[in-house]
Amino acid sequence: MGIEWAEPGSSGHVLEASMRPVDSLQHSRATPVRARMWKFSLPLRHPETGRLFADIDHLGAGLQRRSIDRYMWLIHDRDEGSAPHVQGALRLSNSRTSTQLSSILGLPSTALRPLRDRSGQHGAFERYCRYLLHESPEAQADGKFHYPDSAVHANFRFRDMIDRYFGLADSGCVPTAESADQIRLKVYNGDMTPLEVHGRHPMIFIRNHKSIEELYYKGRHDRLIAAALAERAALKDEDARVPSTDPHAA
Structure with a gap:
């Protein structure tokens, strides 16, 4: 080209x-x-x-x-x-x-x-x-x-390669078998806190601390919303099963 x-x-x-004849000649x-x-x-x-x-x-x-x-x-x-x-x-x-x-x-x-x-x-x-x-x-x-x-x-699987290599090379600890995405999912689901990620997988925390912290609070918020919606659905279901006392009701 x-x-x-x-x-x-x-x-x-x-x-x-x-425009680079000398360099080209030397390269050849x-x-x-x-x-x-x-x-x-x-x-x-x-x-x-x-x-x-x-x-x-x-x-x-x-x-x-x-x-x-x-x-x-x-x-x-x-x-x-x-x-x-x-x-x-x-x-x-x-x-x-x-x-x-x-x-x-x-x-x-x-x-x-x-x-x-x-x-x-x-x-x-x-x-x-x-x-x-x-x-x-x-x-x-x-x-x-x-x-x-x-x-x-x-x-x-480049993400696994990077996480494992730098988990070993940068922190001196045994590299994790879990990818960064798997750890982020655990944080979102409430199975792991940001502090636990920092202690167990320091390099993954350093590279992903913003998303890990955001996912932690987003997961808590989403679980609260899901619990509130489930409670509301349960109340509606319970009300539907209670016989009506309204004399005009069919």
Whole structure:
């Protein structure tokens, strides 16, 4: 496709490859990098011409290849100061080069970057998937938009993976077998309090404390309403069974 891409968070401008002859020459001479894990990002449209860059249909079809073990991607279109862009990560069963992936996914090779573990640290895939959602305390402190799970396209239970990994890596405790959604449901149903979530699953509480607290009070309110409606229905049913003393009644 011959496109140089801009890192998300910049103005979103892209440069044609012909404007970067030195970089292109150096890139062509370099030994192709092979990797099993990759991240990708590409603006949806050219900020000036409006020309479509990311072919979502081609990307979606390419990600169904058997050689792609796991993938997760979403459209970032709520980030202040950043042009809408497609961003994601994938893990392969066998290593490939960016050129090979480019033809499979319909993305320019310059939109692909190897996803590597930091020195002495594992979990690059898990950490980047969490980054894509902007749900970490650091991302929230920076004012980034927290993308909901419903915005994600993935072929695996990414929420379980993220919750389990960070429940272990960030707090040093045994990761929970319950997902964040299951815990939120328990809070709503009154089976668990926010304080209990904080004690048992500290990282899930940190990432979801607002929704957990809101669900706790909403659950209490909804149960009170349901109880009042049930009591009213029971009274109506009881009144219907009591014989009428009105002499004019049929």
